[in-house]
Every structure is written in C-alpha cells, then in structure tokens.
Amino acid sequence: MRIEVIGGGSLGQLFAASAARGGAEVVLYTRTIEQAERIMDSGIQVSEATEHDAWKIRFPSIVARTVDHFSEADGKLRWIVLAVKQKHLNDSLLAKLQSNVRAQDRLFCLQNGVGHIERLMEALPEVPVYAAVTTEGARRIDAASVFHAGKGSTSFGRTASARQQSSVEQVQAEKMLMDAFGSGGLSLTVSNEIENAMYRKLLINAVINPLTALWKIENGALLEKEERITTMRAVFDEIMMIYSAAGIEAPLVWWEELLGVCRATARNRSSMLEDVSRGDQTEAAWISGGVVELARRAGKQAPINQTLLNLIEGLDK
Template sequence: MGRIYIVGAGALGLMYGLRLASAGVLVTLVTRTSAQAELLRAQGGRLEQQGQWRHMPVSAYSIDELAELDKHDLPLREDWVWYTVKQPQMTRELLAQTDKLVASKPSILCLQNGIGHLELFEALYPELHVYAGVTTEGAMRTSLTEVRHTGEGSLVFGAIESEREPDPEGDEAQKMLLHLLRMAGIAASLSNEMRNRIYEKLLINAVINPLTAIFGVSNGELPAHPHRRKMMRALHQESERLLRQAGLAPLPEAWERLLAVCEATAANESSMLRDVRAGRGTEIDWINGGISALAKRMGHAAPLNDAVTAMVKALH
C-alpha cells in the first residue's frame, strides 16, 4: 500500500490526513514548523466529525527536517505527495524545500482553490505526474493538532486533460488513491475533465470570496442585499463569459448553483474574509487575479475581476 505525504498540515491537510490515517492508510504530514510536527508526533491528531472527536497517531516531520531524512523515510515511486498549502505559499522556494520528496517521481496531487499553481509545477517538474484535485469538503483547524470537518462534500481529481499522453502507470496510481480514499470513507471520484472542474469551482470562489471579503459579510448575507446581489450577478457574468472563452463547458444554471452555495454555507465566513480578518495574505491573485490573467492572455478585458483584485489587495 502506498504512503501519502501531505505538505501543509492546515485545515484541509490535517482533515484528510487524519481521516486517511484512521482507516489505516500510511500518512506523513509535513508541517511548516517543528513545533507542530513535535506536537503531532507526541500527541497524534484529533478530528471532529458531526460532534464526535476521534484521536489518532500520525507520522509528521517539519519541512526543515526533510533535509535530514534518509531514503527509507522518503516517498517511493508508488507513493503520493499532496500539496495542501494555500496559493501564496505554493512557491518556487517551497518546491525547492520539498525537492527531496519528489526525487523518486511519486504522483503529486494539488488541492488549491484558484489557478496558476499547476503551471508552476509543470514548469519545474515536467517529468512528474501532477494531478489536480477539487474538493467541496469544508475543514477548519482549531489548534496545531485538531481539526473540525465543517462540511460534507466530495473530492474529484485527475490529470489535466489533453496535456498528457495515455499513461497506464498514472491510471494505476490514480485508481490506487481512489481506493485508499474510499477505504477511509471519503467521497471521491476520478475525472478526465479536471480543467472544467477547476473552472466550475473558480466561478463560485470568484464571486463569493472577494465580495464577502470586501463587504465583511457571511456567505448567506451576500445575496440578501439587492445591491450586493447586483454586483454578484455582474461579476458572475463577466467571470463565466471569460471562463467559457477559456474552455469551460456550458454550465446550466450556473447562477442558481452559486446562490445554492451561498445558501448551503450561509453561516460561513468565506476563506478570503477569514484571511483578511486574520491579517493574512489572500488567494485573490489566483482567483480573480487568475481570471484577469487568463483574460489578458486571450486579449480580453476583465474590468470587474481587475477591480475586486485591487480592492481585496487594498484590504491586506
């Protein structure tokens, strides 16, 4: 059975890592700080699902400790390395620090919202199998070792279509991961149209995230005000048009789907609003900034995406 290394023991990394570990999957968490790795090794992790806490031991190293690991502790070709850091942390420096993790050419899974990060991987590691994942699960880390599963959803993953030759070894690795995820009770599926899945999620994040951050409101409050709803609609129309031009397949009832996400997550603060309130950098450059960059490459204007990108940056 392959091992799963997860770089970034934040909300998503800890939630998936602990769920997989609790099903007996071999998981190693790679943390930013040695304090978090030490705590995870000493205490294990705790996961809350539907009001029930579960405790489980888990292997963990800090990113600095990777340099000292010998090859027995590093991924093999049949293993997976997941990246669950946020977009601003998905840098050349991070990839240089995790170079040792990918030396034996394991499969890579990137779970970020937004766009732009996969291109960085492909530029640096054209020979690796890099897969994209899109998840509708919700997670919130409540301490260095504890995480709450805040929303049921599912994970879809696969290669970015049309960019790869037929690849039986990659297909095998994906099936193995799917098996491990399902063993852990994680709703997951494979997709051969990941670009579409990424753009569909982007279309939702491109409206809810910047506008909730700018107005300082919950996801449910966003469409409740007629003028905010009008701005949502305009930003949605511009983003949908540009993503369609970039290859998004026709998406029936895209506006209704967006409103349904606001309703289903009504009490939540979006991740961007939380980042702004915590004084952290946001993922705006990979969400609305990503759409503006796509538009520029196609020779189109994206005035509303440009404007919300500038406004959110002014909140940092």
C-alpha cells in the first residue's frame, strides 16, 4: 500500500510523517520545490506536546516531490490524502486529480468547511471519496517540521461513490490505512455517520477559528475570559438554530465537546489565525460562509456568522 499526501502544511506533514513512521510507503507532494528538497535532505521533524523528545522521519522512509510530479501509480493500493485547504482545492488541482487518479485509488479528504466532497465526487465520479474529520492539533513550524500541539482522533467514512466498491475490498483497504496510521501514532476509526461528524466539525471550526483569528489567541485562551466564552456560546447557539432548521441532528452535548476541543488543543493556533498572521486568504468562506449558506437554504439568517465572515474577509489582503 502507498499513501500519497498532497499538501505540506501542518496536517500534511503530520499525516505523512506518521504514516511513514507506521511503515507505509509514503510520498508527500508539496507546493514548492524548496520544501520538497528540504524534506528530502533533512526529513520531517515532529515535536510532541506531551513528550520531551521530538522524532524524525527521513528519506527513504518518506519521499517528497512537488505536486507537479503527481501522477498515476502502479498497481498498488493507493490512498491519496488531500491535506490542502479548501482555497487550494482549485480547478488546477482538480484537473490534475482527474488526469492521474484511477478508479481503484481512494481519496481521503481533510478539508475544513463544507462543499468539497460534492465537488470531488462530481469531478471524479468513479473514484471512492472518503470524508475525514480530525481533532489532531498541528502547527507548522517550518518547511520540514511540525508541532503536534494536541493529540486527537480522526474519523473517516465512505461517501456514495466509495460504497459502490465491494465490502470486502473496502474493509481491507480501510484496515490497512488504520493500521499504518495507528502504528505511527494517529488514531483512525471508520464512521458510518461521517456527514454528522462533518457538521460537528464545521460547528467547532466556525466557533474557534474566526474568534481566535480576530483575538489573535491560541485555542485554549478562548476559555480564559468570560466575555470570550459568552461570545462562543452566541455563535454556537446560532449555528444550532440553523442546523435545526436545516434538519441536521445536533445534540446539545456538542457544547461540552467544543470546550473539550479547546482544552485538548490549548496550545494550538487555528489555521485561520495562522492565515491571518501571514496575511493569507483564509477559509472563512467555507467555514463561517458555509454556515451562512446553510441558513439561506433553510430560509433563515445568520447575522453573527455573517458578521464574523465580514470581519475575517475584511482582514484578507
């Protein structure tokens, strides 16, 4: 089995290094040749939040290339981990996937927000597409090192295209993937309710990401002041109202789970905070904007989430 990771950001480095540590054949595709050369030269170093010593994966355990070199594979089972942000899941990348991904390959999608699974299924109707939801906290330190800021878990599930494959083939491929990542230190489980998990993750991201980006704080700092918790609750309650109107099952226990994510990833800087700090475009259009679009479809308004979207996009350069 080969695991090919597209995207050299925080999650891309963490998942690629962990799969290689677990004994899988791993290729990491990066945006720049500088990053690929750095990884080929020195490997990827992973610093753990709860351990004193970092660990490193080097060539030949991991191979790094630029995404321009992404191509068809041989007859091996291939999992393609999409670790790019939604804003980078553009027409150019979709065209490259259409040209080089085979029906026997499998896509494992780590994007935040909503809408990407439908785009990928439309572009690659014969390819099994798996949605993944992770609570792993990761912060990219540089081109060849990542800080594993909070240990979490990852659920992934089959979409309609993946269910067309034989159940035996599915189970075998999923077990091989879980074994590889599990041996490397990442917990993966198969979920039969991945759509519900995606909406839970959307809610968590829609609360944590814009607020940490606007206040310029780490995740755990959201719980340090009553004013921050009150604002979090207001965003949470509006999303819960929208989910109810849209017919999405959303238990109230998600509030306690949201607080738990803040504690578990206390030292993590959200991806939106990282983007704002660098002056990059954020994923607000697919997170806060995704909530606003759900509200529109349900005949509701989302004034708090719309305001957060406006504030974040007002920061985008």
